[in-house]
Amino acid sequence: MNSQTPVIRAEGITRIFNPGPNEVRALSNINLDIYSGEFVSLMGSSGSGKSTLLNILGCLDQPTSGRYMLDGEDVSQLSQSALSTIRNRKFGFVFQSYNLLPKTTALENVELPLMYNPEISLKQRREKAITALTKVGLKDRIMHKTNELSGGQQQRVAIARALVNDPVVIFADEPTGNLDTKTSYQVMEYFQELNASGKLLVMVTHEPDIVAFTNRKITLQDGKILEDTPISTPKNAKACYQELVSNEDH
Amino acid sequence: MxxxxxxxxxxxxxxxxxxxxxxxxxxxxxxxxxxxxxxxxxxxxxxxxxxxLGKLGTNMIIISPGPDNRGGVRIDEANIDILKEKDAAAIIDNCPSVKYITPVVQSRTQVVNGSSNTRTTVVGAYRDYFIINNYNTMRGQLFDETTGRSLQKVCVIGKTVADELFENQDEVVGKIIRLDKIPFRIIGVLEEKGRTFGVDRDKIIVAPFQTIQKRMLGVTYAHQILASTDSEDQVESAKNEISNLFVNELKKESGGEPQFNIQTQKELMxxxxxxxxxxxxxxxxxxxxxxxxxxxxxxxxxxxxxxxxxxxxxxxxxxxxxxxxxxxxxxxxxxxxxxxxxxxxxxxxxxxxxxxxxxxxxxxxxxxxxxxxxxxxxxxxxxxxxxxxxxxxxxxxxxxxxxxx
Structure with a gap:
């Protein structure tokens, strides 16, 4: 379906926990190509292996066997420190529970990934963080401490943190799991905007209405890909959000 | 980061x-x-x-007789007759680093002035004793070599002794006091020195060495010899000079190892x-x-x-x-x-x-x-x-x- 080289290519990825008689085969022989510009949702019941796959694709974990090619480079055998550099330069992460530093300003939270990049000066760091926060509509909240922000605002800070290093891929692990429908749509709106600007997004979720905003749906079951279908006409999150707001007004 | x-x-x-x-x-x-x-x-x-310790004089060298056994009996340090007055003369003649020297005899004695009396240390020494110990007179004067040689019965008393024996401090010099029933004329009062390690340094009477040795104690030896140098740096070489002298001289006389100790104030410190x-x-x-x-x-x-x-x-x-x-x-x-x-x-x-x-x-x-x-x-x-x-x-x-x- 696409002639360019995939950003993410999984070749027979298998992940086994507790090797031995009680081994758990979380993933078995996953083959997957994800191309630039896609917005992929990983679905599946709990224990299906969707989080394990996300962790391996996000270089937080390594496959027991198989090859993981990232941008044409085999990263499945790299050292921990090489993996942390890849995460720092190429990836952004959004988590279900936001994972912001407590009692720390939004700005400092967004600056965090850049702190671990020695090539970026203090000044650049600040500028990039402010730009990222502006993108998620929190320009007037940069000096607020995280505990002074609402759930939706906290997740937007987390999104700003994920895109501050201008990543190749943004991984999101149930980003809307702790949010109400309205705020979830808002988060999806930012994700669609990022996707439209060319970012590749991989998101784990189990909410069907959230999947409808993505353009490719991969369903896992017992560590295998059950279904991999493109969504030709994804819903527009911005429109859905406005519809929801206007319904409330009536 | x-x-x-x-x-x-x-x-x-x-x-x-x-x-x-x-x-x-x-x-x-x-x-x-x-x-x-x-x-x-x-x-x-x-x-x-x-x-x-510094108050006692940092340049001081103390030569005292060592333990002596006579026929298996350990002799009291005060009765050891190894050190003689001529040893002091030998030291000052042969040891260039030594500038001041005095043999010392001492005894605890009852001192009487009319109806008042006290018990104090009486030291017999040369005039150098005052220099070695940093004593100065407050009133009157110090004795010199000739007063000793002619066995004159004069003495210099410390401030505490003066306070205990006399009511009017202005009249002390020239008075006669009795040390062990022997009358001594007071020719000077020492400046106050205070206490060192709890010992009152002003409770002292100093008289010429020969007078105390011969008239009061009736002995032929000295209890100690005190020596001193001009500066602290010379103390070590002075000690060595004295040590060598004693080993050579006294070996000749007794034919055995001499029994004495040489201690410097610095070592004590x-x-x-x-x-x-x-x-x-x-x-x-x-x-x-x-x-x-x-x-x-x-x-x-x-x-x-x-x-x-x-x-x-x-x-x-x-x-x-x-x-x-x-x-x-x-x-x-x-x-x-x-x-x-x-x-x-x-x-x-x-x-x-x-x-x-x-x-x-x-x-x-x-x-x-x-x-x-x-x-x-x-x-x-x-x-x-x-x-x-x-x-x-x-x-x-x-x-x-x-x-x-």
Whole structure:
């Protein structure tokens, strides 16, 4: 379906926990190509292996066997420190529970990934963080401490943190799991905007209405890909959000 | 991560748990404080002992007869007849470093003036005795060599003796007092010297050596010979010269090893110095145990902190923090914690030393060395006891750490 080289290519990825008689085969022989510009949702019941796959694709974990090619480079055998550099330069992460530093300003939270990049000066760091926060509509909240922000605002800070290093891929692990429908749509709106600007997004979720905003749906079951279908006409999150707001007004 | 970020993050996390941080630091504060206070007190007493000894005259060399066995019977030092008056003459003639010399005989005697009396030490010596011991006259004069040779019964008395025997201090010089029933004319009163190690140095009567030796004690020997040099540097060579002279001379006479001791004031000071040095070390060692306990406290709280912040560590690892930076972050936090403790401890130690010298009357000196030592030690404690928790943090698995609740 696409002639360019995939950003993410999984070749027979298998992940086994507790090797031995009680081994758990979380993933078995996953083959997957994800191309630039896609917005992929990983679905599946709990224990299906969707989080394990996300962790391996996000270089937080390594496959027991198989090859993981990232941008044409085999990263499945790299050292921990090489993996942390890849995460720092190429990836952004959004988590279900936001994972912001407590009692720390939004700005400092967004600056965090850049702190671990020695090539970026203090000044650049600040500028990039402010730009990222502006993108998620929190320009007037940069000096607020995280505990002074609402759930939706906290997740937007987390999104700003994920895109501050201008990543190749943004991984999101149930980003809307702790949010109400309205705020979830808002988060999806930012994700669609990022996707439209060319970012590749991989998101784990189990909410069907959230999947409808993505353009490719991969369903896992017992560590295998059950279904991999493109969504030709994804819903527009911005429109859905406005519809929801206007319904409330009536 | 830039160094400034690491230090900032350390201060932030210490500030976040202010009470806990302060309690953790308390161990280091008390440890550093007591090490500094103990060393200050030890150093202070060493100093005051040295200055007491210094009052006695730092250039003094004391030659005294050694233990002597006659037919298996140990003889009292006062009755050993090894040292003679001519030995003093031999020393001053043959030892170029020795500038002042006097043989000494002494005895405790009842002194009577009319209806008042007292018991005091009577010393028979040359005029050099006053120079060696830093005595000066307050009234009257000192005797000289000729008064001794002609066995004149004159004496110079200390301030305490004068106070005890006479009511009117202006009339003391020229009066006759009886030492052991022998009348002596007072020709001078010594300036007050105060006490050294609790001994009243003004309770003394000094008379010409020959007079005391022959008229009062009726002996042919001297109890001690005191010598002195012009400067402190010459003391060591003077001691060697005297030692060589005695070995050669006295060997010839007795045919055996001479029995005598030569001791310098400097050696005495060194002995006292080493005693107080050991005491200081002991006190500091005891105090440093609390530093160790403080270090364990830091390790304990850092382990708690790592567990509490597992999720934060997971996040930092996920966004690409290298493990060694995480290690550094927690290590610096523990170092900052113990250095702040050390800083407060230095102030506390200084205050404690001041209080000790003000209210207890103990002299205390806070030296720069003790501050550097205590501060350095608290840095060391921070590194050693912070390393294990920091390593624990750095070895966390990011996925498990992120899931930690």
């Amino acid at each position: 830039k160094t400034i970020d690491l230090i900032k993050s350390a201060f932030r996390s210490i500030n976040r748990n202010r009470t806990r941080s302060l309690l953790t630091m308390l161990g280091i504060i008390i440890g550093v404080g007591s090490v500094i206070a103990m060393m200050a007190i030890g150093r202070g007493s060493e100093d005051s002992i040295k200055s007491e 060194e002995i006292m110095g080493s005693i107080t040095g050991v005491l200081t070390l002991l006190l500091a060692a005891i105090a440093s145990i609390s530093l160790l306990v403080g270090g364990i406290g830091i390790m304990n709280i850092m382990l708690v902190s790592v567990t509490e912040r597992t999720k934060e560590i997971g996040l930092r690892l996920a966004v690409g923090a290298p493990a060694r930076i995480i290690l550094l972050q927690f290590l610096i936090e523990s170092i900052v914690l113990s250095l702040i403790g050390g800083l407060i401890g230095v102030v506390l130690g200084y205050v404690m030393a001041e209080i000790a010298s003000d209210s207890l009357g103990i002299k205390s000196i806070v030296t720069l060395n003790s501050i550097i030592l205590a501060f350095g030690f608290s840095f060391f404690v921070g590194v050693v006891f912070g390393f294990f928790p920091a390593r624990k943090a750095a070895r966390l698995n990011p996925i498990q750490a992120l899931r930690h609740e």
